[in-house]
Amino acid sequence: MNNSTQAVLELKDVHVSYKSGDEQLEVLKGADFTLYPGEIVALVAPSGAGKSTLLHVAGLLEKPSKGEIIINEQNTAKLSERERTVLRLRSVGFVYQFHHLLPEFTALENVIMPQMIDKKSKAIASKKAKEWLEKFDLGHRVNHQPGKLSGGEKQRVAITRALANSPYILLADEPTGNLDEKTSDHVFGLLLQAVRQEGLAALIVTHNNELASRMDRVMTLHEGKIVPFTL
């Protein structure tokens, strides 16, 4: 990548602090980071270092106390809450360690939910969702509710939901952290393959060095800043 390539995500001098009793807990202290199209970056850091906080501010779920978040060259600092929500919905796909699927809806309904919120056509969303579910070997589970799916299947549905709304950026917080080693390996492989095929940019938190080594770059958080990490 060179400087003339347009970044999909830029964090500039990002600070986040939380009130902890009488004290201010400074989690991010001037974090800078640039993510380019097609790049898959691993984020590894000890518990409490601020990985989830970083994903939340990068994905516009939380506002930094200082600094800028730029998505596709759009500075998000001055956007209204409504504009932030729309930009998040259209630009960012989230995957969490726990699937967060809605139990009363089928796999297909869960996957099309973000597109329904974004007021897209249900017919087009359903067609796309089915294609994604098939890519993740879930063609036979389309009409199943989460309670009838295995852990690996539920997480594959959650990944499909994040990808089906055609985001530019995937933000994943230990996306296979809840699965056994073999299932994690399989699901992670599918995730990486899909991200690469779509040419998405991804920032993926993991505690697993082997998974981190499959990504393009590995970063860590050190004293509230994002720095390169050697495995």
Ligand SMILES: Nc1ncnc2c1ncn2[C@@H]1O[C@H](COP(=O)(O)OP(=O)(O)OP(=O)(O)O)[C@@H](O)[C@H]1O
């Ligand atoms: N909403 C909040 N209010 C107060 N403190 C918070 C809040 N969110 C996070 N923290 C604190 O900020 C620090 C960073 O939390 P964060 O969840 O970002 O860490 P992490 O690196 O993702 O940890 P883990 O690997 O355990 O998930 C922790 O000390 C946490 O207790």
